[in-house]
Amino acid sequence: MKPDLLLMGPMFPPTQKVLEASYTVHKVWEAPDRDAFLASVADRITAVASTGGKGIDDATMGKLPKLKVISHFGVGVDSVDVDAVRRRGLALTNTPDVLTEDVADVALMLMLAAIRRVPQGDRYVREGKWLKGPMPLTRSLQDGKTVGIIGLGRIGKAIAKRCEAFNLKVAYQGRNKQAGVSYPYYADPLALAKDVDIIVVAAPGGAETRGMVSRAVMEALGPDGTIVNIARGSLIDEAAMIECLRDGKLGAAGLDVFDKEPAVPEALLALDNVVVQPHVGSATHPTRTAMGQLVIDNLAAHFAGKPLVTPHQ
Numbered sequence: 001m002k003p004d005l006l007l008m009g010p011m012f013p014p015t016q017k018v019l020e021a022s023y024t025v026h027k028v029w030e031a032p033d034r035d036a037f038l039a040s041v042a043d044r045i046t047a048v049a050s051t052g053g054k055g056i057d058d059a060t061m062g063k064l065p066k067l068k069v070i071s072h073f074g075v076g077v078d079s080v081d082v083d084a085v086r087r088r089g090l091a092l093t094n095t096p097d098v099l100t101e102d103v104a105d106v107a108l109m110l111m112l113a114a115i116r117r118v119p120q121g122d123r124y125v126r127e128g129k130w131l132k133g134p135m136p137l138t139r140s141l142q143d144g145k146t147v148g149i150i151g152l153g154r155i156g157k158a159i160a161k162r163c164e165a166f167n168l169k170v171a172y173q174g175r176n177k178q179a180g181v182s183y184p185y186y187a188d189p190l191a192l193a194k195d196v197d198i199i200v201v202a203a204p205g206g207a208e209t210r211g212m213v214s215r216a217v218m219e220a221l222g223p224d225g226t227i228v229n230i231a232r233g234s235l236i237d238e239a240a241m242i243e244c245l246r247d248g249k250l251g252a253a254g255l256d257v258f259d260k261e262p263a264v265p266e267a268l269l270a271l272d273n274v275v276v277q278p279h280v281g282s283a284t285h286p287t288r289t290a291m292g293q294l295v296i297d298n299l300a301a302h303f304a305g306k307p308l309v310t311p312h313q
């Protein structure tokens with residue numbers, strides 16, 4: 001008899017295939033009546049697999065009295081009610097480390113693309129404009145710029161390392177000054193923004209960080225300033241960012257994540273000083289495969305009564 005597993009949403013297909021071979025998988029998103037469906041499986045569900053887009057809230061956990069573990073696909077667990085997980089004494093695992101380098105690459109990719117205007121250059125060639133004359137000059141990363149990293153965790157540190165290789169100075173903001181880190185520390189995002197040219201957002205999402213990149217932060221960054229976001233759209237006041245970019249109060253933005261993704265505001269897409277990506281930080285074959293393997297291994301550990309591989313810290 002295969003153990004039962006509740007999926008909150010579609011998983012990375014190769015991972016889902018493995019899960020379907022090992023478990024009796026129940027797909028909550030396919031149920032016409034969610035509550036009736038949850039009630040029908042509640043006495044069998046000890047484990048749930050969730051994803052960034054489809055997490056699990058307190059009410060759903062409450063409907064699963066035998067639930068013990070949530071295995072989440074993704075490092076960011078903002079779509080899971082972590083307070084409820086703690087209060088209910090459940091275990092939560094995520095997929096850290098395996099995606100760090102790919103996500104950091106995307107931060108630098110967006111920084112370069114926003115400052116050197118990569119998609120604009122691509123369009124310039126395709127639209128035949130080059131035949132009529134050279135593309136206008138752009139800003140440069142090589143004029144003594146400082147990057148302020150909001151959230152110097154594993155991904156933030158990998159971004160900092162890349163910035164150093166690009167001759168950029170680095171500063172950071174976070175909840176605490178980190179021992180053994182020599183980059184200048186700022187407790188306040190506004191103070192950081194006043195002293196840097198580029199802000200890279202790499203902190204966790206959730207209620208605590210919502211809107212921390214405020215209008216004031218963007219205006220402090222200024223007309224030559226750039227924002228890069230590879231974390232969560234919720235960290236930036238998106239409406240204020242659109243206005244600042246439109247009114248020339250903020251120079252440029254490179255964005256992989258959005259507040260209501262996959263919906264991206266038309267007003268943002270209408271701007272020429274913005275480079276967008278469809279949340280691709282971890283979206284490579286090897287990284288998604290490794291993330292999926294951690295989801296599988298954590299569930300296997302749970303059912304074998306062994307210690308979880310990557311418990312959420």
Ligand code: 8YV
Binds near residue numbers: 051052075076281282
């Ligand atoms: C994924 C992510 O796209 O790991 C994260 O926190 O945002 C991404 O790697 C997402 O979680 C997929 O569900």
